[in-house]
Amino acid sequence: MVLVLASFVTGIVAGFLLRRIQWIERISGRLTMVAVVALLFFLGFGVGTNEEIRSHLDILGLHGFLIAVFSLAGSLLTGWIIWKIYYNRYER
Amino acid sequence: MKDSLVIILFFLAGIGAGIMFDMPDSLEMEKTIDIALYALLLVVGINLGADPGFLEIIRSIRPRIFFIPLATILGTLLGVTVYHILFDYLPFNKSVAVGMGFGYYSLSSVILNQLDGEKLGLIALMANISREVLTLLFAPLFARFTGKLAPVVAGGATSMDTTLPVIIEASGKRFLIHAMIHGVVLSILVPVLVTLAYQLL
Numbered sequence: 036m037v038l039v040l041a042s043f044v045t046g047i048v049a050g051f052l053l054r055r056i057q058w059i060e061r062i063s064g065r066l067t068m069v070a071v072v073a074l075l076f077f078l079g080f081g082v083g084t085n086e087e088i089r090s091h092l093d094i095l096g097l098h099g100f101l102i103a104v105f106s107l108a109g110s111l112l113t114g115w116i117i118w119k120i121y122y123n124r125y126e127r
Numbered sequence: 128m129k130d131s132l133v134i135i136l137f138f139l140a141g142i143g144a145g146i147m148f149d150m151p152d153s154l155e156m157e158k159t160i161d162i163a164l165y166a167l168l169l170v171v172g173i174n175l176g177a178d179p180g181f182l183e184i185i186r187s188i189r190p191r192i193f194f195i196p197l198a199t200i201l202g203t204l205l206g207v208t209v210y211h212i213l214f215d216y217l218p219f220n221k222s223v224a225v226g227m228g229f230g231y232y233s234l235s236s237v238i239l240n241q242l243d244g245e246k247l248g249l250i251a252l253m254a255n256i257s258r259e260v261l262t263l264l265f266a267p268l269f270a271r272f273t274g275k276l277a278p279v280v281a282g283g284a285t286s287m288d289t290t291l292p293v294i295i296e297a298s299g300k301r302f303l304i305h306a307m308i309h310g311v312v313l314s315i316l317v318p319v320l321v322t323l324a325y326q327l328l
Binding site (some may be wrong): 038040041042043044045046047048049050051052053054056057059060064065066068070071072073074075076077078079080081082083084085088089092095096098099100101102103104105106107108109110111112113114115116117118119121 | 137139142143146157159169170175177178180194195198199201202203204206211214215225233234237238244248251252258264269276279315318
């Protein structure tokens with residue numbers, strides 16, 4: 036966990052310091068894509084080799100979807116509250 | 128959009144490969160994935176820090192604008208808590224960790240795959256893809272019934288890129304900056320909040 040956060044913070048600082056070098060942003064974007072597809076391939080691979088997960092794909096998918104729906108509903112509620120008490124009053 | 132399709136294709140190809148072939152030396156593989164994950168976080172960070180808009184966005188922030196990502200975080204936490212009480216399918220910390228992906232499905236799913244396993248990685252993938260797709264589909268509806276900030280908070284971390292066009296369409300151009308800052312702040316917080324929720328709750 037510490038390594039996860041440390042890699043990320045190191046990246047932000049390094050990117051910020053090197054921001055004047057033109058190709059840094061483009062290359063890091065490309066590399067991000069490479070790392071993402073590789074890691075999601077691995078995630079898929081893990082799912083494919085795991086019999087137990089494969090036989091419960093529908094339930095796992097359903098719960099993923101439910102978490103999304105409830106997260107959205109909660110966010111819409113709090114978003115609506117600050118819209119009402121804050122933005123609506125000051126920005127009109 | 129093209130990127131999303133490529134990502135999904137690789138994920139599906141991985142499933143196919145996993146069904147056809149046996150797991151290679153899993154310890155070796157685990158190490159490889161570990162390194163790939165740290166490399167990913169490093170380049171994602173570099174990309175964020177090197178973004179020409181990064182400094183400008185940080186500078187243009189007035190404290191008030193932080194209420195929007197804060198609302199998204201609290202709202203998501205609230206929603207996931209209700210989900211947890213109703214279904215009690217996953218331990219609370221795992222449910223919250225999935226929610227804290229805020230639609231950033233690539234990052235949240237690989238982090239949770241590594242912290243916990245394929246099962247939670249898969250749920251995170253589904254949950255966060257769903258959040259993005261639902262926002263793409265229903266942003267106008269959200270704006271109409273729950274205010275102009277609704278598409279922004281719905282989009283979560285994706286409000287700075289993939290869902291930005293539909294947010295502008297639904298809420299208007301003057302929410303461009305809100306959506307950008309909201310997306311940047313949440314993108315930075317995704318790795319932090321996902322791991323914290325998983326470890327601490």
